[in-house]
Amino acid sequence: MRSITIICCFYWIFNLLWACDRGIPSTQSIEKDHSLLITDEVKDRLGITHAQFLSAASKRALEWPNRSNEWYIEFSGLQPLKGDLAYEEGVVRRDPSALLYENGKYYVWYSKSIGPTQGFDGDVVNEKVFPWDRCDIWYATSPDGWTWKEEGVAVPRGAAGRFDDRSVFTPEILKFDNKFYLCYQTVQSPYELRVKNQVGMAWSESPNGPWNKVEKPILSPADNGIWAGTKQNRFNVIKKGDFDSHKVHDPCILPYKNQFYLYYKGEQMGEEITFGGRQIRHGVAIADDILGPYIKSPYNPISNSGHEICVWPYKGGIASLITTDGPERNTIQWADDGINFEIMSSIKTPPHAIGLNRSADQEKEPTEILRWGLSHRYQNKDYQCIMRFSSYRRYNE
DSSP: OHHHHHHHHHHHHHHHHHHHHOOOHHHHHHHHHHTTTHHHHHHHHTTTTTTTSSSSHHHHHHHHHOOOOGGGGGEOOOEEEEEEOOTTTTTEEEEEOOOOOETTTTEEEEEEEOOOOOSSSOOOTTTTSSTTTTOEEEEEEEEESEEEEEEEEEOOOOOTTTSSSSSSEEEEEEETEEEHHHHHHHHOOSTTTOOOOEEEEEEESTTTTEEEEEOOBOOOOOOOEEEESSSSTTTTTTEEOOOSEEEEEEEEEETTTEEEEEEEEOOOTTTTTETTTEEEEEEEEEESSTTTOEEEEOOOOOOOSSOOOOEEETTTTEEEEOSSTTTTEEEEEEETTTSSOOEEEEESOOOOEEEEEEOOOTTTSTTTSSSEEEEEEEEESSOOOEEEEEEOOOHHH
């Protein structure tokens, strides 16, 4: 009898190891899976045949929220513009702002610089380290969004010694109470690897200017990281600090709930490469007056991923297109309070640096504002040009 018991025990252990080796759950995990209430409708929709054997992927699928298809879109290829915004060798035009429709024509603002990029290996005082280095903010107009006339400089770099003396770039436009507000990134010379970018602002009573610069930055990086050593290595830190301890980028201000929400991209000192690529996240700073002061939300960061800011109001909340970097890249997200964002759809690779068409009917459907607008494309490592994107809804067939 004892020998039979021993044989049975070995048989049970052998079968348990055999099941584990083949990815079949043990008795304990099967019982645990049975605790999940899975209806026949859910099993049919997710293609789950054996509810007692749930893979990690099936378990994640069971936790997915039920989202409507109205948030899912696809983008068409970029198309070249005509007129002054057509590609021009030797010229960088990039980072288009949102589009405003004023005086019977569209307006866009953008970063513009001249000449190739030398990088950080040379003279960072006198040379150009990025395509967006040594930029001024220019603007152009168009009757149809295709053929553009370059109107000139809107906001130039500041005087020597100012926080914006090296470059002003990546602008975003807002019309509020019949005035126009440009917010943008700034860099003070020299442009070193550890330099801290800030956010500036200018305002005007006309989209054609003249523009009045706000005296000081309206947003700065957190001041709680510690660099290690003095060598210009942005990955070498003693303490990383907040998610935006190195740079604040890509600002966009939206009037929201009787306040002003400044959404921005944060780069951290000692930025890491994660399983989703670069460690980029978004934050928001809130002000009672459009000129500030802007106070960073204690809930920051408000995204796990992203790159350029692309946000718009919808149904009492704020929608956000998350691109390029991080584990949640290439998703459209929405927050009913402008802070706590949830994924609404996962999409194929969207364009970079989207300039939204703010004249669109933003409440028609959640992605109506993405039907067309502007983006930029790298023609080569030195020169970029602004192009036009379009998108379309994907319906169940």
